Amino acid sequence: MPHALETIQRFSWSTVSITCLALALSLAVPSATPAQAEEATDPGLAYSISRGGKLYDNWMTVLKASKPSETHPAWPASNTKRSGDVTWRCKSCHGWDLMGRDGAYAKGSYETGIKGLKALDGGKPAAVIAVMKHASHGFDGLLSEADFVDLANFVTRGQIGFSTVINYADKSVTGDKAHGKDLYQTLCVACHGLDGREPKEMDALGALAAGNPQEVLHKIRVGQPGEQMPGMHSLPVSMQADLLAYLQDLPRE
Ligand code: HEC
Ligand code: HEC
Incomplete structure (x- = not known):
């Protein structure tokens, strides 16, 4: 069976050279986060993550929305340093680093004891959307479906350490x-x-x-x-x- 053997050998050599090429390419390109790899195949994702990150920072400014006058119901009474519309920004409770009480907001004027969003890193966007719409967060009616999707993409695809x-x-x-x-x-x-x-x-x-x-x-x-x-x-x-x-x-x- 000389032909079959030759085919097997040729096949395996091309596999080896493809593997080498892939290895060389992966060494040449600075390491990409999983989200960056996904962005290569989903052209809308990079934009959505950026927009979601800006909504996370301050959705009222992004949407030119009127500011809630009450303090957010989930803002802890123990923190008297902040009140009013600033307590409605995701970053105020979960941190710029999305690490909540384990990050930079472990102390200071935004100390709330609220946890970070690490558990959602790489998770399902629908899970994040469900939380935002839940009465505990109360964003249903304040944000559009597109806003929810962008925020969820940011939380699940936009995190780094x-x-x-x-x-x-x-x-x-x-x-x-x-x-x-x-x-x-x-x-x-x-x-x-x-x-x-x-x-x-x-x-x-x-x-x-x-x-x-x-x-x-x-x-x-x-x-x-x-x-x-x-x-x-x-x-x-x-x-x-x-x-x-x-x-x-x-x-x-
Ligand atoms: C097209 C113009 C533009 C470019 C390019 C740009 N920025 Fe900005 N940036 C702005 C504007 C406008 C503001 C808001 C300024 C203000 O609040 O008065 C801003 C705000 C900021 C802030 C927040 C300031 C604050 O008070 O919260 C930071 C940090 C920042 N930029 C860093 C950068 C860095 C770093 C780069 C390059 C990687 C960059 N920017 C590129 C226009 C730009
Ligand atoms: C006023 C404070 C506050 C604001 C503002 C806030 N959250 Fe939360 N968030 C909480 C609290 C409290 C929890 C529950 C934490 C716990 O279970 O210990 C939570 C939980 C979550 C969870 C679930 C985390 C997990 O591990 O299960 C997600 C996702 C989340 N928030 C996303 C958001 C997003 C996105 C925004 C902005 C649109 C936002 N939150 C704004 C207080 C806030």
Whole structure:
């Protein structure tokens, strides 16, 4: 059976070379998160994640919606430092890092004791939508179906480990500042100026990045609600870290 053997051998050699090629490609491309791999096959997903992240930050600004005047019913009475519409932002209860009480909001003016959303990372969007619509959250009627889908895509597909980028003890960042400078001067400079002091209405980027790196990483990833600022979450996470590290070097006032 010489022919059959030859076929088997040829087949296995091509399998080996395809495996080598795949390995070489995966080594050449900076590692992609599972969501980034999915985005390659679903062109709407990257946009949905960014928009969901901005809704998570402040849906009232994104939707130009009127602000609830009451404090959210799930806001704990133990926290008297915050009240009113700010307590309706997802980030106020679950954190910029989506880590809730285990993250940056373990202490400070947003300390609530509420848990993070880690359990939903990679989970089913429908499960997140059910929670948002449930009476405990009360978003039914305030958000549209498209808003719910984008928020759920952000929660299930838009999470990264913030503590792999930010050292929570001293707020330092694992990133290459020199590379971050190149990225900043390519991606951000047109709107924020060389020294991060523009637009004039906002605090200097250097101060924000030093004081609240979790907030700034979230905004690097998804953009700023109600503004033209693009979200960068499709970049490798290492580049997001490089950007954040450079921002901490910019002038603080
Ligand atoms: C006022 C505070 C508050 C706000 C605002 C809030 N949540 Fe929650 N959320 C909670 C509490 C409390 C729980 C229940 C935590 C528990 O079971 O210990 C929860 C639970 C969840 C869960 C389930 C987590 C799990 O592990 O099962 C999801 C998903 C969720 N929230 C998503 C959101 C999203 C998305 C938004 C914004 C649209 C939001 N939440 C806004 C307080 C809030
Ligand atoms: C097309 C213009 C544009 C680009 C490009 C842009 N931004 Fe922005 N960004 C804005 C605007 C406008 C605001 C809101 C300013 C304000 O609140 O007054 C903003 C807000 C921010 C904030 C939040 C400030 C706050 O007070 O909450 C951060 C952080 C930020 N940008 C970082 C960046 C970084 C880093 C880049 C590059 C990766 C970038 N931006 C690219 C326009 C842009």
